Amino acid sequence: MKICLVSAFPPSRQGLNEYGFHIARELSQQAGLQLTILADDLDSQVPELPGYSVIRCWGFNKLSNPIRLLRVIGRIRPDVVWYNIGFASFGGSALPAFTGLAIPALTRISGLYTHVTLHQLVETVDLKDAGVRSHGLYRLAGSVATHMLLSANSLSVLLPAYRKVLLEKYRRGSVFVRPHGILSGRPEYPDLSRRGNPVHRILAFGKWGTYKRLELLIAAFHKVTEALPQAELVIAGGDHPKTPGYVASVAALHKDEPRIRFTGYVAEEAIPDLFQTTSVAVMPYTSSAGSSGVAHLACEYGVPILASDISDFREILDEEGIAIELFEPGGVDSLAAHLISMLTNP
Template identity: 65%
Template sequence: MNLCLVTAFPPSREALNEYGFHIARQLQNAPEVNLTILGDDDMPEGAAELDGFQVIRCWSFNDSKNPLRLLKAIRECQPDVVWFNIGFASFGNRPLPAFLGLATPALSRLRGYSTHVTVHQLMETVDLKDAGVRFPLFYRAAGFAATQLLLCANSVAVLLPAYRTLIQERYKRGSVYVRAHGVLSGRPEYP
């Protein structure tokens, strides 16, 4: 099975890079998986790729062109499965690039790829006032729309049972699963 994992990946310094590494390391041990990592390009100067991983650095933090860049890389890889390991700020801390990045899994599925998402947080669980957001109603509406787009994937995995309950009660759609994580977990469950 050819699998593309879209994630921040070491030696990148972006959020979720370590989680992406642990997913990739476990997938490398599965003989039936041919893994290509579609990683971010936030690399420390002079840093080399980690040995043993096929990494294509094809997206950038805060770049509104990420959907186009990722869809091009996905098309070139011709995967059986595309797995996004993302959070709401994975693609940017500015609204437009962040939102467009979160729309990419839906675009991947529209292109005919089996698309799965592991999402690490939900907008509903963020205290926007505490985070200093100037336009909280706008962010809530965009977060709702982004979650709707994420639910267009073939399946969505969340890390907490409460997140699954929240999605089921508020959005009433999507194939949503809880996938435990942490230091004691072993090989990841396939989406």
Template identity: 50%
Template sequence: MKICLVAAFPPSKRQLNEYSFHIAREIQRHKDVELIILADELEEYEFAVEMEEDDPSKKKRLAELPGFNVVRCWKFGSLTTPMRLLNTIRRLNPDVVWFNLVFSSFGAPSSPFAAFAGLSVPALTRAAGFYTHITLHHIVEHVDLAGTGVRREKIYRIGTNLATRALLKAHSVSVLLSAYRRTLMSKYSAQNILVGTHGTFTTIPSRPDFTKRGNPELRILAFGNWGTYKRLETLMEAFPAVLKNIPNARLIVAGGNHPAAAGYWESVRDAQPAGLPIEFRGYIHQKDVPELFRTSSVLVMPYDSSTGSSGPAHQACEYGVPIVCADIPDFRCMATDDDMAINFYKVGDAKELAEKLTDLLRSPDLQREMSEHNYEAGVQMMMATVARNYLRWFELHKFKRTMAEGEALAQRQQRGMRSWFSRAGKVSSGWTLDADLLPHNPDGNAVGEEVDPTQPEPPPARLTSKSSSLRKPCAEHGKAEKDGYDATGLESAG
């Protein structure tokens, strides 16, 4: 099976690039699958390149990751994305075209036409005859647009409503929260929605090593791309109160700035009083992520809103780390769907956040209980399992399409055989099914002619308008046409 995965992909640092890497890595392990990644072009953006350690003014170009077949055939913010992607897809002729998307995958809110053009590609891909699947990481109905910095919110919601309807033209759509499926079904009457899981990135899970935690520091980890709805102000306000009760606490702020908020975490760092045990580490290389989580006593998610299921929360489950999180409906749903151990605090309430962190760090038993619970949850949703579920779904639809095409071919052959027998004069019934052999039949519709099988058949040249006046519609042929399968009609998922 040949799959084209349309996604941002490393070394690009655009949204979902790391998720695309992990899902692609697992798909690559299946020898019967040929995976081609249709990725975004790399550009000269600061967040998309690494900085030289010895000279931050220099930028270092990153090479493509080895072992992946990557075709960089679309550009973020470009109106030419649909044409370029469709041309590439037609040339590659895959069995499945799989889109890994958020609403800003193809363009920022400041470039709405480019963003909409990109989001129309799945519908165009299906119209071109390719099986099309979307993994949609958020839906706009569940996003606090004001918190993400979107201007002209009403106009934006109208545009995203149209974009959502375009996305739902795909054969099937996976969402990562059950609440998203309910919204899409109730608002858009969608019947092709599946509920999947975000998944954890580990391949070989290992239980949490508690000797690496609280020895001697109790590390509080905040991890993400900062500056829009992922804010640090509430956490900075809460941490001194935590430190007062937990003297060996240490705060680690990891992750770079969101592309729309350049310089954000640096400004927060510069505003902190000297002497506080706070580390701002910036962008974390993939190879350094495991140790970062394994040595942390708790993951804190001090968000103002959300744009879907949380990647850092699933990484916390991967490494068996307790979670303290803002009480946001999407995260409540995530905790229920994926069976996570999370302590919630009221959004923006620094005092309650400090209390939740203090209570957890004071209780080794609670830390261990939540750690073990999250680890067990993570084992149940490893990316290998997620990838297998996708491949089973694709194989099912490939089988359905093959069966539908086989049914259609068999019916065409059956009609052809009946036609051949009538030409050979071997029809035993009183009807002939050859519309093309009957005179005065310019529309080519299948009609019949009454004949007496006991009488010799007159030669076709002697057929007259009188004999043609005896034609009647061929009921059997019409039924075969009516019952013929449409291959695309079988692809919709309930």
């Protein structure tokens, strides 16, 4: 069977590249499958990951994506085309994002079996937090795009609540729930000797600047260090596409604070060490846009999780049984108190 996986893919740093890598890794281990990854363009000439057949045939914010992708798909003629996407996978601007979301429907029209893994729903996004200006237009375009995505032969979401929204609002499509899960077939017991020895590291990992901001966490961290002077805050990841320069601006404000460390983008091979030396992983989000990949990474490495008490984290806690400590959204004192409690009562 021939499968084409359409996804951002390392060494690209675009959103969902890590999830795409793990889909590809699992598929490549299945006998009888011939996998071709139709990946996003790279900004520079760097080697592809060994062991994968990769064709770079679409780009972020490119209006040519439908033509380029469909041309390659038509040449390969796979048995299945699997799209690993969110609403902003093909662009941060409205037109390229919208035209990109039409590609799965066009793929099915061409006669090929099409599956979509959809990571967000427009209905669950806090548009103010996401930096969207024209809320009404975005909702309308998002509904049309969702109808197009539901034209695929099958579509999977990561949370049961998302399936419920699709079935109740759109009343069409073949929709399934496939929980995020951990991105490893070989989870390991945590080496507790690497935590709090002597520094307790608090990890915040993500794409920062919209609904994921750092001001609340840093304010809470200052309160934590009054009780635990040996604590360290590690801020990993880069800017959200809508907020370029955000992380650099925050780093500049705190450049004289050695207990706050900014790592920038974290490559796949550096993720194990990052989590294995972490005492607590924090998700101080004001809203959410899908099942948290960072929370599942923390599970993979046995790291305690502290997150805002918002609907998506409650859904993960209830449906997947993940142990998550919840704090009051926007509450500096609540966040600080929970951090101190978790670090002093491991």
